[in-house]
Amino acid sequence: MKTSLPRLAAATLCFASVPAIAQTTTGEAPSVESPLPIRPMPAPSTYPRAPATPIATTYPAAAAGEGANTAGYNLSRWAEDWRALRDPKKRDDPLDRLKFLPLDKDGDVYLTLSGELRLRINNTSSPNLRDGPDQRQDITRIVAGADLHLGPHLRAYGEIVHGGLAGTNLGVPSGNFRNDLAVQQAFVEADALIGGTALGVRYGRQEFTDGPNLLVSQRDNNTIRYTLNGVRAWVRGARLRVDIFDLKPTAYGNDGFSDDRTDDARRFSGATFGIVLPKSFLGGSNLYLDPFVWRRRNRVGTWGGRIGPTTRYYVGARLWGDAGRLSVDWSASHQSGHFIDQSIDAWLFTAANTVRLGKSRNAPRVGFHADYASGGGAYGGRKLRNAYAPFGNNVYYSYQLFLTPSNLIAVAPGVTFTPLEQVRFNIEYQFTWRDDVRDAVYRANGQPFAGTQNVPGTKVAEVARAQMVWTITPRLSVTGRYEHLAAGPVLSRAGFHSSDFLSGWISFRF
Numbered sequence: 001m002k003t004s005l006p007r008l009a010a011a012t013l014c015f016a017s018v019p020a021i022a023q024t025t026t027g028e029a030p031s032v033e034s035p036l037p038i039r040p041m042p043a044p045s046t047y048p049r050a051p052a053t054p055i056a057t058t059y060p061a062a063a064a065g066e067g068a069n070t071a072g073y074n075l076s077r078w079a080e081d082w083r084a085l086r087d088p089k090k091r092d093d094p095l096d097r098l099k100f101l102p103l104d105k106d107g108d109v110y111l112t113l114s115g116e117l118r119l120r121i122n123n124t125s126s127p128n129l130r131d132g133p134d135q136r137q138d139i140t141r142i143v144a145g146a147d148l149h150l151g152p153h154l155r156a157y158g159e160i161v162h163g164g165l166a167g168t169n170l171g172v173p174s175g176n177f178r179n180d181l182a183v184q185q186a187f188v189e190a191d192a193l194i195g196g197t198a199l200g201v202r203y204g205r206q207e208f209t210d211g212p213n214l215l216v217s218q219r220d221n222n223t224i225r226y227t228l229n230g231v232r233a234w235v236r237g238a239r240l241r242v243d244i245f246d247l248k249p250t251a252y253g254n255d256g257f258s259d260d261r262t263d264d265a266r267r268f269s270g271a272t273f274g275i276v277l278p279k280s281f282l283g284g285s286n287l288y289l290d291p292f293v294w295r296r297r298n299r300v301g302t303w304g305g306r307i308g309p310t311t312r313y314y315v316g317a318r319l320w321g322d323a324g325r326l327s328v329d330w331s332a333s334h335q336s337g338h339f340i341d342q343s344i345d346a347w348l349f350t351a352a353n354t355v356r357l358g359k360s361r362n363a364p365r366v367g368f369h370a371d372y373a374s375g376g377g378a379y380g381g382r383k384l385r386n387a388y389a390p391f392g393n394n395v396y397y398s399y400q401l402f403l404t405p406s407n408l409i410a411v412a413p414g415v416t417f418t419p420l421e422q423v424r425f426n427i428e429y430q431f432t433w434r435d436d437v438r439d440a441v442y443r444a445n446g447q448p449f450a451g452t453q454n455v456p457g458t459k460v461a462e463v464a465r466a467q468m469v470w471t472i473t474p475r476l477s478v479t480g481r482y483e484h485l486a487a488g489p490v491l492s493r494a495g496f497h498s499s500d501f502l503s504g505w506i507s508f509r510f
Contacts, residue, residue, distance in 0.1 A: 143159060304378035
């Protein structure tokens with residue numbers, strides 16, 4: 001069905017008044033794709049933190065696998081805690097009133113409303129790295145969310161979204177980019193605090209980002225974010241935690257609620273652990289170690305032109321945090337299992353490092369990331385050695401979506417600086433090779449660039465990128481981004497070309 005703007009507005013208002021929809025269906029944080037506005041936070045609430053709030057656990061909130069909060073905002077809006085705004089003196093404007101709407105006289109039952117409007121334009125030359133007219137995407141995202149707290153141990157969260165897409169040379173847009181109206185998230189959650197240990201369970205449609213950003217991400221680059229359906233449960237103490245989950249991805253159609261479904265062909269399950277390392281480590285630090293054991297099953301896996309069942313196991317760990325002026329985000333994982341008649345034996349290593357050059361939080365940072373994703377076996381062999389991300393950050397290597405962590409080696413030095421209090425620049429230059437010369441170069445959707453497996457060489461591309469974020473007001477930001485992908489010998493020999501990407505977007509959140 002088609003959804004007119006009046007019907008969309010009516011649905012949004014209806015959603016705000018009926019906040020809960022139960023449905024049975026970081027890496028760097030926040031993501032550079034959608035920078036969060038910088039906003040002074042009110043003083044912490046004097047009321048007890050409700051266990052039903054995901055970030056309110058005995059385990060450090062920033063490391064609990066729910067994403068990082070920046071001045072109160074989170075990419076996953078349900079991971080925000082606005083109870084301080086129950087005090088009228090701490091509200092700065094009328095929209096603050098929407099963050100805490102008490103539904104009983106004591107304020108134990110309350111509603112938090114959230115929303116986003118993002119307007120964006122992308123222009124990509126040489127789409128698919130082939131000669132041809134530029135692709136232009138005019139993208140609109142409208143999100144309305146409601147978080148209903150029913151006392152200290154129960155909550156329900158719902159989020160609907162409209163994704164608009166127009167432009168030229170668009171091809172066939174997926175439901176993640178053009179969608180009249182979709183339920184982006186809808187879950188119920190219950191938890192309790194027992195002897196200083198938080199226990200909880202969440203059921204329904206939800207985002208999942210508990211792991212290295214290159215392996216799991218909500219993919220904020222999309223108009224409709226990546227979500228999954230199922231159950232997630234946790235036990236979190238002061239220094240240790242474990243989260244277990246069993247989830248299936250959402251397959252979005254283009255027209256509205258009726259054509260969105262759970263993708264039963266794919267299933268993602270496992271456990272992620274967390275350990276708070278001693279602050280004395282490395283002479284004073286805030287570091288976390290997150291081991292993980294996952295399984296991903298796919299009845300229609302594709303490698304080397306063959307389609308068949310795949311079961312892939314991930315065993316690895318992530319070390320991340322700050323040690324003085326040094327920030328690190330390292331991960332290592334081994335992938336095993338089988339694809340049709342091939343066994344899987346793959347490795348993925350990532351290492352992102354930055355150093356702040358001064359004491360101020362706005363001091364320049366310099367650093368680099370170096371990543372290795374094994375390849376080989378897709379076009380013959382007893383073992384499949386291609387690393388694969390379950391649903392990682394697709395824009396990490398290329399906003400044109402031309403590179404992905406499979407048969408890939410990348411090294412990228414970069415610098416971040418803040419010339420003005422509200423303006424941040426990031427510049428990076430990436431060198432990219434392939435691991436196995438007998439294997440293809442792969443794009444973000446996992447498909448190979450045809451013929452690259454048949455040409456010699458290791459050099460794939462160089463990518464130069466620059467981004468500027470201007471925080472105009474606490475809720476309003478403007479971002480501009482430019483990338484140039486210079487095709488290396490491997491791509492050029494297979495008939496592919498260089499590409500430029502230019503994008504600008506404005507984002508308003510409350």
